[in-house]
Amino acid sequence: MTVNELLMSQSDEELREHLDDEWLKLAQDAMKSGVSKQEFQEFLEFNKWKQKQ
Structure with a gap:
């Protein structure tokens, strides 16, 4: 397990999956x-x- 994995919150994990x-x-x-x-x-x-113009 990496340091990033330890520090990453559950919401970060969900974001990464998307x-x-x-x-x-x-x-x-x-x-x-x-x-x-x-x-x-x-x-x-x-x-x-720009797209609205």
Whole structure:
């Protein structure tokens, strides 16, 4: 068992089950590249706005 497994809450486990490996890798790559949660949220909001235009 890894440290992550020990620290991961039940809700984290449930979330992981719903995400495929490609989504997990994308999120990990974003974090490694320095994208903050706020920047990612702003990007999502911009895309939602753009789709409505």
